[in-house]
Amino acid sequence: MNHQGQGLLCTLAELKEKLQALSYQKTVLLADANTAVYCYPLIKKELPAHTVIEVLAGEEHKTISTCEIIWKKFTEYALDRHSLVIVLGGGVLGDMGGFCAATFKRGIDFILLPTTLLAQVDASVGGKLGIDFMNFKNQIGVFCQPTTTFICSSFLQTLPERELRSGFAEVVKHCLISDAGLWQTINKKELRDQNWPELTRHSVNFKTSVTEKDPRESGLRKILNFGHTIGHALESYFLSQGTRIFHGEAIAMGLLMESYIAQQRGMLTRANLTEISTYLVNVFGKEDTRWRSTEIMELIYQDKKNKGGKILMALPDGIGHARWDVEVSEKEIVQSFDYYRSF
Numbered sequence: 001m002n003h004q005g006q007g008l009l010c011t012l013a014e015l016k017e018k019l020q021a022l023s024y025q026k027t028v029l030l031a032d033a034n035t036a037v038y039c040y041p042l043i044k045k046e047l048p049a050h051t052v053i054e055v056l057a058g059e060e061h062k063t064i065s066t067c068e069i070i071w072k073k074f075t076e077y078a079l080d081r082h083s084l085v086i087v088l089g090g091g092v093l094g095d096m097g098g099f100c101a102a103t104f105k106r107g108i109d110f111i112l113l114p115t116t117l118l119a120q121v122d123a124s125v126g127g128k129l130g131i132d133f134m135n136f137k138n139q140i141g142v143f144c145q146p147t148t149t150f151i152c153s154s155f156l157q158t159l160p161e162r163e164l165r166s167g168f169a170e171v172v173k174h175c176l177i178s179d180a181g182l183w184q185t186i187n188k189k190e191l192r193d194q195n196w197p198e199l200t201r202h203s204v205n206f207k208t209s210v211t212e213k214d215p216r217e218s219g220l221r222k223i224l225n226f227g228h229t230i231g232h233a234l235e236s237y238f239l240s241q242g243t244r245i246f247h248g249e250a251i252a253m254g255l256l257m258e259s260y261i262a263q264q265r266g267m268l269t270r271a272n273l274t275e276i277s278t279y280l281v282n283v284f285g286k287e288d289t290r291w292r293s294t295e296i297m298e299l300i301y302q303d304k305k306n307k308g309g310k311i312l313m314a315l316p317d318g319i320g321h322a323r324w325d326v327e328v329s330e331k332e333i334v335q336s337f338d339y340y341r342s343f
Contacts (some may be wrong), residue, residue, distance in 0.1 A: 007065065007124060007208065009152075009197075009201060010210045010295070011169075015113075015152045016046035018148075019046045022049075022111075024048070024109070025082040026080075026082070026084075027048050028073075028083065028084070028085050029053070029086045030085055030088065031054050031055065031089060031093075032055055032056065032057035032089050034057045035057075039089075040052070047086070049256060051077055053073045055093070059092055062092045062095065062096050062132045063133070067099065067100050067131060071104055081108055081109075083108050084108070084110065085100070085109070085110040087112050087113065088115060088194040089114070090114065090116035090119045090163070091123030091124070091247060094123050095129055098144065102129055102142050107144065111146055112124045112150070113149075113155075114151060114155070115155040115158065116155075116163050116164075117163070118163070118166050118247060120167070120169035121171055121204065124169070125207045126207055127144055128143060129141050129143070135239055136302055138232075143216055154198060156196060165249075166247060168194070169196075169247075169252040169255065170203065172186065172280070173185070173204055173227050173255060174206050175205045176222075176226065176259075176320070177314075177321065177322035180319040181320075191283055195237075210223065222312075222324035223279065225314040225325050226313075226314040226322055227252075227255035227258055227316075229254065229312075230254040230300065232299075233299035233302075233303070235247060237291055238250070255276070255280060256339075257336035258315060260273060260335070260339040261328060277343050282294070286340075289340065297330055313328045314326070
């Protein structure tokens with residue numbers, strides 16, 4: 001096994017070997033409606049004796065009611081602290097399945113098998129687990145590391161392009177705050193031409209190095225929130241309107257707007273901002289901008305990173321670096337909305 005929580009990159013053959021070596025009294029595999037069809041068959045024969053729990057796919061089902069279904073199944077199958085939960089899914093299922101395992105009987109072992117790019121490069125690394133509540137993203141949750149995370153790029157071949165693009169937003173974020181050279185490499189390529197094994201390895205290594213230094217987000221880890229203050233608010237807004245957009249699509253919007261705020265503060269040059277904005281719009285397009293600023297601001301004031309009613313952001317400080325706990329005004333944020341709308 002690897003260091004807890006750290007993503008272990010492996011081929012499908014290596015993954016099968018690791019799964020065969022597992023030894024638990026009982027094993028449950030948690031899948032969603034998509035991964036049960038497209039990913040489970042790739043590993044089914046290599047798993048120890050197990051039971052499958054299947055739940056509905058999508059952010060709209062990342063709720064306490066789905067957790068109740070999972071906990072009920074755990075109870076019916078008489079799982080105990082010598083049992084294992086294998087979570088086969090993207091960021092939504094990883095967050096929720098891990099949360100269910102971490103809270104059932106005060107915690108049973110769980111392994112993450114992230115199947116989307118978003119989960120492989122971001123959501124599965126770092127031990128953050130949780131569910132949405134009252135349309136607020138990850139409002140209920142815990143920090144708890146999986147026993148192991150196996151990252152197998154073969155699962156990416158099962159993804160529709162929109163899912164791949166969604167995960168790419170976190171890759172872009174990691175480059176912008178940690179690696180100016182890699183940013184220059186990716187922004188000259190179309191989505192389909194990216195080197196996914198290299199980018200996955202970079203993101204996993206970078207995020208792991210940050211989260212190991214600051215596991216509970218008291219300082220350095222906050223740089224990973226770049227794009228997420230505005231992005232999470234927009235994701236929650238679209239979810240509440242019944243027109244859900246993918247996590248990475250919302251984060252791409254957040255990266256663009258928060259880059260504008262950084263540029264206005266002199267932390268990025270105008271050329272930096274134009275380069276970032278142009279690339280993000282080329283890859284992700286533009287979302288519907290008919291929201292009211294007041295609606296998004298209400299959601300931003302609920303953000304977990306805030307302190308004492310002050311809005312705190314992580315912002316790029318030149319390409320390849322970032323600062324955290326930057327206090328930002330409502331006026332700056334509203335101006336960033338206008339920038340996005342007019343770009």
